Amino acid sequence: MVGINFKKKPVNIIFLESYSSQEDYKNTHEMKVPLETLTLYCIYKFCAPHLLQLKFVPLERPVEMRTPALSIYDENLVFIYKEDVPWQVAACKYPAAMCADVIVTGLCAVARHICLFKHSEAALHEHDHGILGFRHNCLQASHEVSIWTQFCEIDLINAVNEILSAVHVKEIPINLVRYENHLKKPVHIHTMYKVARDMKREEMLRAAVTNDEDDEETSQDADYSNDSSPEEQPISIPKSEFRNSLQHTTIADIHLSSPIEDIEMLITTVQIHTSGSSNGNPNNITKAEIHEAKPSKSDLNGHGSMIVDQVSESSGVANEPSNGHANKVSDTEGASAIQVYEEAGTSGQGNACAVGDGACATSAVNVGASTSNEYFGEAIASGSGYTPNTSFLDDDEELSEPIDTPSTSRMFNQRQKSKNKKHRKIELKNLQIIHQFAEGPFFTIADVVLLPSYYLIHQAFGDFMFETYLPHTAKWFRTVKTVPEVDVVLDLMNKQVVKSVTFDDVIVPADEVSLYRGDPKRSNPRKRVYTTDEDIEKALNSITDDMVYPMTENELKPTFNWESIPNQANPTAGHMPSERVTRKTEQLENLANTVIKIAKTRDTIVDFYCGSGHLAILLAYLLPQCTVILLENKEQCLDRARAKVFQLNLKNVLFYQCNLDFFHGKFQIGIGLHACGVAGDIVLDKCLKAKAKFVISPCCYCSLRPSNRIPYPRSQKFSNVPIEQYLRIAHAADQTHKDEPCSERAARCMAVIDSDRLRFAEEAGYKVTLTYLKPLSCTAKNNLMLGVPI
Numbered sequence: 001m002v003g004i005n006f007k008k009k010p011v012n013i014i015f016l017e018s019y020s021s022q023e024d025y026k027n028t029h030e031m032k033v034p035l036e037t038l039t040l041y042c043i044y045k046f047c048a049p050h051l052l053q054l055k056f057v058p059l060e061r062p063v064e065m066r067t068p069a070l071s072i073y074d075e076n077l078v079f080i081y082k083e084d085v086p087w088q089v090a091a092c093k094y095p096a097a098m099c100a101d102v103i104v105t106g107l108c109a110v111a112r113h114i115c116l117f118k119h120s121e122a123a124l125h126e127h128d129h130g131i132l133g134f135r136h137n138c139l140q141a142s143h144e145v146s147i148w149t150q151f152c153e154i155d156l157i158n159a160v161n162e163i164l165s166a167v168h169v170k171e172i173p174i175n176l177v178r179y180e181n182h183l184k185k186p187v188h189i190h191t192m193y194k195v196a197r198d199m200k201r202e203e204m205l206r207a208a209v210t211n212d213e214d215d216e217e218t219s220q221d222a223d224y225s226n227d228s229s230p231e232e233q234p235i236s237i238p239k240s241e242f243r244n245s246l247q248h249t250t251i252a253d254i255h256l257s258s259p260i261e262d263i264e265m266l267i268t269t270v271q272i273h274t275s276g277s278s279n280g281n282p283n284n285i286t287k288a289e290i291h292e293a294k295p296s297k298s299d300l301n302g303h304g305s306m307i308v309d310q311v312s313e314s315s316g317v318a319n320e321p322s323n324g325h326a327n328k329v330s331d332t333e334g335a336s337a338i339q340v341y342e343e344a345g346t347s348g349q350g351n352a353c354a355v356g357d358g359a360c361a362t363s364a365v366n367v368g369a370s371t372s373n374e375y376f377g378e379a380i381a382s383g384s385g386y387t388p389n390t391s392f393l394d395d396d397e398e399l400s401e402p403i404d405t406p407s408t409s410r411m412f413n414q415r416q417k418s419k420n421k422k423h424r425k426i427e428l429k430n431l432q433i434i435h436q437f438a439e440g441p442f443f444t445i446a447d448v449v450l451l452p453s454y455y456l457i458h459q460a461f462g463d464f465m466f467e468t469y470l471p472h473t474a475k476w477f478r479t480v481k482t483v484p485e486v487d488v489v490l491d492l493m494n495k496q497v498v499k500s501v502t503f504d505d506v507i508v509p510a511d512e513v514s515l516y517r518g519d520p521k522r523s524n525p526r527k528r529v530y531t532t533d534e535d536i537e538k539a540l541n542s543i544t545d546d547m548v549y550p551m552t553e554n555e556l557k558p559t560f561n562w563e564s565i566p567n568q569a570n571p572t573a574g575h576m577p578s579e580r581v582t583r584k585t586e587q588l589e590n591l592a593n594t595v596i597k598i599a600k601t602r603d604t605i606v607d608f609y610c611g612s613g614h615l616a617i618l619l620a621y622l623l624p625q626c627t628v629i630l631l632e633n634k635e636q637c638l639d640r641a642r643a644k645v646f647q648l649n650l651k652n653v654l655f656y657q658c659n660l661d662f663f664h665g666k667f668q669i670g671i672g673l674h675a676c677g678v679a680g681d682i683v684l685d686k687c688l689k690a691k692a693k694f695v696i697s698p699c700c701y702c703s704l705r706p707s708n709r710i711p712y713p714r715s716q717k718f719s720n721v722p723i724e725q726y727l728r729i730a731h732a733a734d735q736t737h738k739d740e741p742c743s744e745r746a747a748r749c750m751a752v753i754d755s756d757r758l759r760f761a762e763e764a765g766y767k768v769t770l771t772y773l774k775p776l777s778c779t780a781k782n783n784l785m786l787g788v789p790i
Contacts, residue, residue, distance in 0.1 A: 011053075012117075014110060015085065016040060017094040018056040019069050022079040031056065031077060032069040035157055036107050039452045040095050040114070041072060042489045046448050047131075049117035055080040057094065068164035070456075073495055088654060091665025102638065105658035107153035108139040108449065109633070115445055123485045125436070125443035138444045142633035142659045151175060152449050160453045163460050163501065171507040172469055176457070183472035187440040436479055447480050451489055459498035469508060536732045539725035540748060547717055549755040549770040554784070556593045560622055568644040569621045571614060584614065586778035587697070591673055592618055594695050594786060601625045603668040608660055608675070608683045613641030615673050620645070620653045631656045631663060660686060672696045674781070677703030681710045684757055684785075688764045691789050697773065699781045701733035701753055715759035729753065736780035754783050761787045 019032040033041070037056075044054055055078050082090075088103050089096050097104040097113045104113045115131050122130070132138045143150035159173040438446040454477050458466045467474045480486060562585060567573030571584040592615065595605065603626045607616035610630040620628040630653065632638050638655050645653045656663055660682055670687040671694070672680060680698040687694035706712045706723060713721050733749035735742050751770070758768040769786040776782050 012051055012099045013053045013055055013097065014040070014044065014114065015080070015089050015094060015096045015098070016054065016056050018058045018079070019061075019066065021058045022081075025077065025079070029073060029075065031072045033072055034067045035070060035160055035453065035456075036095055036153075038070045038072065038492075039107065039157075039449060040110055042452050042492055043111050043114055043445070043448050045488045045492065046120065046486065047114050047118040048120040049114055050119045052114065052117045054078065057082055057085055059094075067161045070496055072492070074492075087665075091663065092656065092658060093662040093664065101653070102642070102655045102657060105656070105662040106142070107157075108143070108149050109657060111445055111449055112139060121485065123443050123483055125441075125483065127442040127444065131443075131445050131448075133439060133442060133444045138439065138446055139449070140635070144633070144659050144661075148446075151179065152446060156450065156453050160456055163457060164498070166501055167499075169461075169501045169503050169506060172509065174509045176470060176473070177509050180470045180473050183476055436476075438476065443480075443483060447483075448486065448489065451477075451480055451486060452493055455490075455493040456496065456498055459496070460501050462500055465503060469506065531728050531731050535728050536745065536749075539728040539732075540745075540752070542721060542725055543729075543752050547755060547759075548751055549758050549768070551751065552769050552771045554590070554771045554774050556590070556597065558589060559593050559596050562589075565618065565621065566648060568647045569617045583778045586775065587673065587773060588615055588618055590773040590778070590784065591615055591671060591695055591697065592622065594784070595619055595669060595671060596622060598693050598695075598786075598788065599623055599626055599669060603627075604629065604666065605669045605671065606631055606663075606667045608670060608672045608686070609679055610637070610641065612637050613644065615671065616653070617641065617644055617648070617650075619671075620650050621648060624650075624652055627652050627654065629654045629656060629665075629667070631658065631660065633657060633659055666690060667692050669693045669695070672698075674699040674779075676700035678705065678707075678710050681714065681757065684761065684787075685710070687787070688761060688766070693789065694761075694785070694787045696785045697779075697781070698750075698754060698757075698783060698785065701730045701750060701781075704730045704753070712756075714756050715763060717759040718756040734781075750781065750783050754785055758785060758787070765790050 016037040017034060018037065019034070020028075020030070025031050033056075041054070044052075057080055059082065086098060089098050092103060092105040095105070095107060095110045097110050099113070104110055112132065118131060127133050129136060132140075139146075139149050139152060141149055143154055155175040156179070159175040162173055163169070437443050438450055454473065458474075458477060461469070466477075481490065562570060562572070571581050571588065576584065596619075599605065603623075605616075605619060605623070605626055606629045607613070607619075608631050610616045610632045611634075613630050613632075616628050616630045619626070630638065630641055632641075632655075635657060638657055642655060660679075663686075667690055670683060670690070670692050672683040675683050675696055675698055677700040680696055681704075683696055684694060704712060704727065712723060713719055713726055718726070729749045729752050733746055733753055735749075736746045737743060754770055758770055761768050766787040767790050768788075771784045771786065773779060773782040773784055
């Protein structure tokens with residue numbers, strides 16, 4: 001286990017579970033697999049990855065522990081016997097991926113790993129960032145913290161297995177109803193306002209394309225009489241030549257405000273440098289006055305509009321009116337106009353302009369800030385009476401942001417204003433971004449993960465029942481099937497044999513909660529723990545002295561000198577503030593000294609929820625005779641930790657990107673620094689099941705919540721404490737303020753909760769110790785739990 005160097009033989013293998021042996025597969029050319037394996041095999045075929053192998057591990061499970069078997073009929077599938085699986089992979093749950101010294105487990109995490117080597121063509125509806133979506137965040141969070149990931153890799157799998165095992169359906173599985181309701185809700189994505197603007201702009205472009213040139217020419221002929229001289233005619237640029245003829249040197253100083261109440265309109269000057277004008281001068285400047293009209297509900301569904309009247313075509317500077325105001329110009333006056341349609345919440349991006357003559361036909365240009373500082377963009381529309389489609393807002397929706405087109409000097413200020421949430425008062429439902437796909441308007445790997453499961457549900461239900469009970473899901477299902485790139489997945493699923501189920505007085509659970517973690521219906525204020533001083537003291541009075549473990553003095557002496565520690569294992573070499581560096585080094589020193597005292601040669605040490613690996617890397621450097629495993633579900637954290645390990649050239653470190661549940665390997669010491677809330681109990685349970693020593697510094701006591709997996713109180717000693725009082729004590733344990741009475745009470749509460757945990761370990765056959773980190777100022781949550789199996 002010690003001294004493994006994966007650089008000698010780089011590997012990148014996906015290990016999937018199989019119900020069939022290699023001999024059975026050779027005889028029948030059919031492999032029986034669980035749903036998780038079939039889902040990842042579909043993703044593998046969809047991505048067609050390079051430099052990635054796929055191996056199937058036949059596992060002998062008892063029949064009662066097997067989930068419904070599905071089939072894969074492809075040829076040349078590669079098997080690997082259980083005895084030949086690397087111990088690093090065998091220490092975790094399938095499916096798993098092994099890439100050099102990193103082990104990735106979990107359906108969603110392995111699916112993301114496959115996508116990193118995707119070699120197939122991008123789908124039409126993919127995000128610009130790829131199949132993993134915006135900033136590659138799709139299914140990135142673990143199921144321990146993400147309701148969406150838990151649904152994709154656990155809840156939906158269980159629901160499908162339940163349906164495949166059933167003959168009669170009396171109730172639609174609750175998780176199917178949750179996804180159905182999820183698709184009804186407005187889309188929540190990081191860039192929803194930008195997406196709404198882009199969709200609006202594309203809609204306007206499509207509308208512009210439908211206006212043929214004949215209508216444009218007819219409109220222009222109506223605008224300009226035949227007896228007009230060339231000098232009297234305003235500049236007219238054909239739409240097809242607009243992009244080439246327009247030099248992007250627009251100078252705009254447009255001062256507009258939020259909707260005004262009076263009928264006066266502000267005036268400013270716009271200088272538009274154009275080429276290809278009637279006199280052939282490329283530097284001709286069209287000067288225009290911009291009038292801001294009072295927005296109304298009937299005017300562009302609440303969108304503000306500006307009418308810009310042409311003043312002159314000379315190259316000089318326009319003379320602005322002394323009072324800055326002008327009377328409203330009617331369409332009958334024959335003045336050419338530019339109409340600028342401001343989109344809701346754009347702060348100057350993606351504005352549509354139309355150039356024409358009064359009530360006659362107009363040519364529209366896109367005015368807005370772009371990354372290339374082009375303030376006049378591509379042509380949008382041309383045609384008589386053209387009005388941009390403004391269906392993204394209801395008729396009674398008022399603009400919540402000021403209608404403001406930025407000038408060159410105010411561009412960045414306006415961008416900052418657009419990011420201010422107080423300007424975002426438009427309800428999400430009025431943005432009309434629908435769930436075309438699972439995560440919104442873009443096709444992501446989540447759709448491919450869900451497709452095999454819902455294909456099986458559709459086959460079991462039948463088209464009519466599927467449409468009847470899950471109409472929004474059926475619409476999503478049809479949409480995904482139209483994506484050409486998923487044909488390879490559908491070919492695999494068409495070979496599945498699924499028995500139809502019957503329906504008897506079916507009950508559809510009433511669950512209006514979506515799969516968004518921030519859904520207001522998910523949180524119930526009545527279930528929150530509200531504490532008063534009287535309630536806390538009453539709860540503490542129910543705890544007797546014999547229940548609380550005495551605090552042991554921390555007498556450990558330093559076993560190393562920070563000056564001898566290289567930069568990669570030393571927080572002082574990072575970018576943390578000096579005060580935080582001091583506290584961090586003190587925390588690491590406390591736990592490292594404790595682990596060094598109880599560690600033995602060739603021990604395996606697991607740092608659960610290791611983050612960027614500050615503690616684990618320090619221990620790996622100080623204990624080269626031990627194997628240190630960094631377990632973390634965040635890719636970025638492990639990437640930073642790996643970079644440090646490679647610089648130190650450590651050979652005794654392994655990385656596991658997974659949830660703690662998916663790791664079931666053997667280890668001798670488990671550690672957890674700042675294990676937040678329930679995480680501290682999960683680490684404790686993992687150590688107790690492995691009969692391993694533990695060193696845990698808990699944190700975030702107020703986030704403790706009882707569940708089927710972790711019930712509270714933990715020990716028999718505390719079993720008579722009512723759960724309401726227990727949670728009040730946990731809530732008060734986080735009140736570590738500088739106020740002296742409050743801090744002293746918080747210390748008592750922390751000791752109560754940690755004593756319950758240690759009593760639980762003691763009942764499991766451990767010798768336990770409750771001590772503290774020193775100095776106490778190194779962290780507000782400074783308790784340290786130590787346990788050694790007897």
